[in-house]
Amino acid sequence: MTFTSLLLLLLAGVVTGTIGAMLGLGGGVFLVPFLALAFGLPMHQAIAASILAIIATSSAGAAMNVERRIVNLRLGMTLETTTVIGAILGGVTANLLSGDVLTEIFASLLLLVSFMMIWRIRQRGVHEETHQGGALAATYRDDSTGTIVSYSVRRVPVVMLISLVAGNISGLLGVGGGIFKVPSMNIIGGIPMKAATATSNFMIGVTAAASAFIYFAHGHINPLIVAPAALGVLSGSYLGILLGRRIRSHVLTWVFAIVLLLISIRMFLR
């Protein structure tokens, strides 16, 4: 391991973290193939690095969003009961599978994510003002419109089931799973997009921690690889949020959806 390699890993983290945050995908979707293809890391180590990076970005983002009360803390904690189960099962399964099989599953995920990205361009968030109350009901102030948004959560068991699957994908492949969780929280659970995104991001840290020690125990956490990558993704995510506020382009989404499609093909052919 040379010092240049450490710098390259840091840079890889910054780039993937920035793109991930700009597209609202989180770093993992880009970091895992980058580490596996460009650095030739074993798939399990690439996934482990991504899991640690996810804990860092989720915790840093959630610290802000919890304070601003966009995160629905009670809903997040409730859904974590199933994401954690899913992630533990995912982590155990991943460590039973070979790197080649994991690569193929990851390539299939990228294929799905690239289609989801394009589908999401056409979607508008669903929001109906609801006043039924309930333990999971919440209110937050939307800073972009200056309005108070009140909502209650519908079909909690279905959303919990989807969270279980998202947790499983997270533990298995080292991605946050927000791209699947957020639309379902919004469409099925009736949670406004902003709260769904913030709450999903809040949960991702605990979900990732649920499989982190499984990867650690199998010797897949290499401090000299994971630390620069995680620090890079953390700083890249801040940069991505700043850039994302200035640049909002469907062209960008299309470009990276095609990039993911190409990476997916490359991983299948590996």
Add this chain to the structure above:
Amino acid sequence: MGICHCAAAHFDPNVFAIAYARQNGLDKSVDDSTHSKVERWTSIALRVGVWSSATLMVAGLLMVWVSGSTPSLASENLSPGDLLRKLFSSSVDGVTLIFSGLLVLMLTPFLRVLTAAVGFLAERDFKFVFISLAVLSMLLGELFFSLR
């Protein structure tokens, strides 16, 4: 002259909407002071975890850089047991610092869930104390079975 403690200084233009939400039981997050406590504590726990871990990792990487010697391949392939043992040894090197930063990062979500449980307990919301403790026990179960 002095510091103004008047209400106007803290006036929130959405105060009526918030009051409406509170009256109608719609609001569990913008609620009374105890509710803001659980959120503040959780937020602090997350900040402390992330920044102390980032500091340890940066310090470790700098130590590796300053020492001038590129870490040996052996230190890259340290087993989990070796890494944990190095943590309690008297000699601290860059890799150990980096690893302790990673460990703090991995434990930050545990701290966050524990803080939420204490916060919910402070506001006597026992249902969510139970939920938080359920999540924490699953995480601790994973930790225990992984490191056993």
